[in-house]
Amino acid sequence: MAVQTVASVGAPAGAPASSPSSDTSADTSAASGVDLGSAAALSCRECGHRVALGPVFACEECFGPLEVAYELPAGDPEALRARIEAGPRSIWRYAPLLPVPADVADKPNLDPGFTRLIRADRLGAELGVRPGRLFVKDDSGNPTHSFKDRVVAIAVEAARAFGFTTLSCSSTGNLAGAVGAAAARAGLRSCVFIPHDLEQGKILMAAVYGGSVVGIEGTYDDVNRFCSELIGDPVGEGWGFTNVNLRPYYAEGSKTLAYEICEQLGWRLPDNLVIPVASGSQLTKIDKGLRELIALGLVEDRPYRIFGAQAQGCSPVSRAYKDGHEVVRPVRPDTIAKSLAIGNPADGPYVLDIARRTGGAVEDVDDAAVVEAIKQLARTEGVFAETAGGVTFGVLARLVADGRISPDETxxxxxxxxxxxxxxxxxxxxxxxxxxxxxxxxxxxxxxx
Amino acid sequence: MAVQTVASVGAPAGAPASSPSSDTSADTSAASGVDLGSAAALSCRECGHRVALGPVFACEECFGPLEVAYELPAGDPEALRARIEAGPRSIWRYAPLLPVPADVADKPNLDPGFTRLIRADRLGAELGVRPGRLFVKDDSGNPTHSFKDRVVAIAVEAARAFGFTTLSCSSTGNLAGAVGAAAARAGLRSCVFIPHDLEQGKILMAAVYGGSVVGIEGTYDDVNRFCSELIGDPVGEGWGFTNVNLRPYYAEGSKTLAYEICEQLGWRLPDNLVIPVASGSQLTKIDKGLRELIALGLVEDRPYRIFGAQAQGCSPVSRAYKDGHEVVRPVRPDTIAKSLAIGNPADGPYVLDIARRTGGAVEDVDDAAVVEAIKQLARTEGVFAETAGGVTFGVLARLVADGRISPDETxxxxxxxxxxxxxxxxxxxxxxxxxxxxxxxxxxxxxxx
Structure with missing residues (x-):
């Protein structure tokens, strides 16, 4: 069988260096022979060093971030398109392009994805975009109402493959709920960690699924550091942390946003994508997904622009973009968009690279604009977005007003x-x-x- | 073209009398020539009297409730099935069986429906149901996260057909949000009425879409009465009340739950359905939808049982069922399941009839069982239900425990x-x-x- 390695699209030459802060001591020997579909290995985004599939996330050579490398069967794009279109109405229609076993759709999981792509003519009219050119990809339609269900669903498969019995994470809300629900459905234990003073609603949403929700006296950064300690300790043995030791798999889930958007546009690339930036992982993986579709011949190879959106009160990547820097200087977050409030974004340098390579940008808006954008989207299209959505649509409005996004483009x-x-x-x-x-x-x- | 009238399945002989409390003074002359697809007329559920399609809801002869009568093209069930399966991933795949124009999917609306049907083996194991026999139809996946998006989407088409420019309703929460969102997306004004002391969250959810949300000093019954007055007044001219003067159309939206469940089961009827009862409209219309599928040859004609679920603190239909009555005696609601807290359910007598005709039942559980059922469903399947869902799954547990639902049946x-x-x-x-x-x-x- 002829194979083509698509992994190379994940590591474009000249990507800036990242600075992972965690160690790579996890044992990978148990991972040999795991079935994660067309996932062939983990590959360092910086130096290309390959290791076997396992619960590791940083390169043992250079400490760069590891990502999934695939071996996909070469074949007729039409046949692959037809296979996808005949698949389940969830992210599992793209199972051949994800690190999951072929029978993934038969296992109990939340079946996220294939959310609505909404033609937004009324919002477009207010912003000055031509009818039929503006679309909202509404991921609030996922089972626990955020895009986190996509990434967690992939992490669950990795957890199963590596024999983990407890699913865990550090979270400020959305992820904790997604992990709790997915673990419950999969029959895994869950134990998630959050800052102890989160809003009660977010605590209830995470705790109702029956796993343990532990409040940590400290900030989200303290929660993160604690989780890294836990991975190295016997107490954390058998634990899969979705956004730490399962991160290479977890992150791949965001590629499905790219796949769905293009399929829902009739297997076409949009001209412009506007994507919120927290750690930067989602934007980075959407770009990877688009390049995979091009490499596989599923969409025409033509230019697209990717724009990152941040809240002014936590805009380290936007600042670096505007200043022409390649390094992202950490900030202390102060914004109502709490789910984007990551002051030291791990994938920030990759976001800068993608924005510059594609001719996009990274922009930010203040909290007042975030609220106005939430209400404008609700008023025009009947979509009630969280604050992260307000950031994205606030930035969209500014980009159109500035002429950086053309009203004639998709x-x-x-x-x-x-x-x-x-x-x-x-x-x-x-x-x-x-x-x-x-x-x-x-x-x-x-x-x- | 040969036609068959499916309307007759909506009015089984021997249905008990209802007692509508509103008048029928609305003018129907403007409604002639409206295009609502295969909807041919309105037909009285009690006496069969037919009137033209229009914004009326009670029979001018006997004050019985009006419902939509269809003229569906007779044809090959296989061809209809194929047409449905090739349709949009929303309720509009069933457009030929609904009172909507053929091009409904091209108009701006929320595109609700086609929510997940979840195989619930882990819940089944706790309740004692065989693997592969228990399913959860999860309508929290709709755009505003309740089944109300289905019914409101149909009401929007009726409002457009009758030239209404303002969409309205009386509501205790879910409906107000669904109307606000659907009106925004459709470009209609909205003005909804709720008890003034509702939880702030429900007020915000309704108000964020930019329509007017008016708090009424009084109970939900006071809100309802006020809306009935408004319809007869010049102030309410041009207003479509989804659950009053558009009710015959609105209610048909619940049929899509029946269609989807059968299609998702592989075009098969389940043996048992457990459905919450507020006004009783949803249960009644699901039964109508199942009988339509049988009449059209889309599913095999075999018995099914329909079970109604109420909260003990508002269980007028369950009480009448247990007492062997045909009349439902109104109660004063006192339950945490506020979205089911209708003390005088309009379709209660039809629910009794359907439960008895199909060999089902109407059962109730107390608030403690409601909470336990919410947590059990979340813990086993990762689905976080509202209190109405807790009522339904609490009743399901009791029916299985009592042997009234067999562990071997679907x-x-x-x-x-x-x-x-x-x-x-x-x-x-x-x-x-x-x-x-x-x-x-x-x-x-x-x-x-």
Whole structure:
């Protein structure tokens, strides 16, 4: 069988160096012979060093981040397209392009993905984009209402393959809920770690699935450091941390956003994509997914531009982009967009590289613009986005206003989560139009009609 | 073209009388010539009197409830099945069986439906149901996370057909959000009415879409009465109330739950369906949908049983069922399942009829069982249901325990909404497993591993 290695698209020459802070001491010997479909190995994004599939995340040679390398059967693009289109209505339709076993759809999991791609003419009209050119990819339609279900579903398969019995993560909310739900459905234990002073709603959403939710007295950074310690300790034996020792697999889940967007556009690349940036992993993997589709002949090879969106109160990548730097200087987050509040984004340098390589940009907006964008999207398209979505659509508005996104081009902006989880953002400026007695006179007097 | 009238399946002989409380003064003359697909007329469920399609809801002869009568092209079931399967991944794949124009999918709307049907082996194991026999139809995956998106989408088409420019409703939460979102996307104005003392979260969810949300000083019954007054007043001219003057169309949206369940089971009827009962409309229309599928030859004609689920604190239909009555005596609701808290359910008599005709039942559980069922479903399948879902799965557990549902039969239970909207139900018994300092010693001392 002829094979082509698509892994190379994951590591473009000249990518800037990253600085992973965790060790690589995990044992990989147990991982030999695992079945993760067309995933062939882990490959260092920096130096290309390859290791066997296993629960490791940093290169033993250069400490660069490891990512999944594939061996995909070469074949007729039409046949692959047809196979995908006949597949399940979830991310598993793309199973041949993911690090999962071929029978993944038959196992109990949350079956995320294949969310709506919404033609947004009314929003486009307000922003000045031509009808039929602006689309919203609405990932609030996932089982726990954020894109995290995509990445966690892949991590669950890796956890099964490596024999882990407990699923874990550090989280500020969305991820904890996604891990709790996915573990419950898969019959795995879960134990997730969050800052102890999170909003009660986020705690309940994570805890209702029956796993352990542990509050850590400290910041999200403290939670992260604690999880890294736990991996090296006997207490953490048998634990798969979705965003630490399973990160190479987990991160691949974001590629499915690229696949779905192109399939839903009729197997076409959009001209522009606007994507929120927290760690930068999602944007990086969407770019990888697009390049895979081109390499496989599933879409025409033509230019696309990728734009990153950050909140002004946590915009280290946007700042580096504007300053022309290749290094991202960490910041202390202060924004209502808490799910994007990562001050030291691991994939920040890759985001800069992708924005520059594709002719895109990284931009930021302040919290007032975030709230306005949430309400504008709700008012025009009936989509209630979380604050991260507000950041993305606020940046979209600015890019169109500045002429950096043309009103004649096809643009897709991603809503990664659900406004129901960040009600505080709109509470001060949203509410009852009037409170009246149940009478027609009272209603007329209220002056609403 | 040969036609067969499926309307007759909507009005089985011997159905008990209902007692509509609203008048029928709306003018229907403007409605002639409207295009609502295969919907041919409105037909009285009690006396069969037919009137033209229009914004009316009660029979001018007998005050019985009006429902949509269809003229469907007779044809090869295989061809219809193939046409449906090639359709959009939303309720619009069933457009030929709904009161909507043929081009409905091309218009801006929320595209609800085609939600997950989840094989629930882990829940089944706890309840004592054989693997592969229990399924959860999870309607929390709809755009505003409840089944209301289905019914509102149909109401929007009726509103467009009748020239209404404002969409309205009385609501306790889910419906207000669904109407707000659907109106925004469709470019209609919205003005919805709710009890003024609803939880702030539900108010925000409805108001964020930019329509007017009016708080009424009074109970939900007061809100309802006020809306009925408004329809007869010049102030309400041009207003479509989804659950009042558009109710015959709106209610048809629930048929899509029946269609989807059967299609997702491989075009097979389940043996048992467990469905929550508020007004009783959803259960009634699911039964109608199943009988349509049989009449059209899309599924084999074999028996099925329909079970209704109520909360003990608002169980007028369950009480009438147990007492052997044909009349439902109104009650004053007192339950945490607020979206089911309708003390005087309009379709209660039809629910009794369907439960008895199909060999099902109507059962109720107390609030403690509701909470336990929410947590059991979350723990076993990773689905976080709202309180109405807790009622349904609590009743399911009782029916299996009592032997009224056999562990060998195929059973589908419906989760109609999202636990994120009713967090208060689980808050007292859900939360952090521990709060610790970020150290391994502290974690070990917490005794979680």
């Amino acid at each position: 643009t897709v902006a991603i809503n990664t989560g659900d406004g129901l989880k960040t009600l505080d953002a709109v509470a001060p400026t949203t509410g009852l139009a009037a409170t009246i007695k149940p009478s027609l006179d009272a209603f007329r007097a209220a002056g609403l009609v | 059973t589908v239970a419906i989760n109609t909404g999202d636990g994120l909207k009713t967090l208060d139900a689980v808050a007292p018994t859900t939360g952090l497993a521990a709060t610790i300092k970020p150290s391994l010693d502290a974690f070990r001392a917490a005794g979680l591993v």
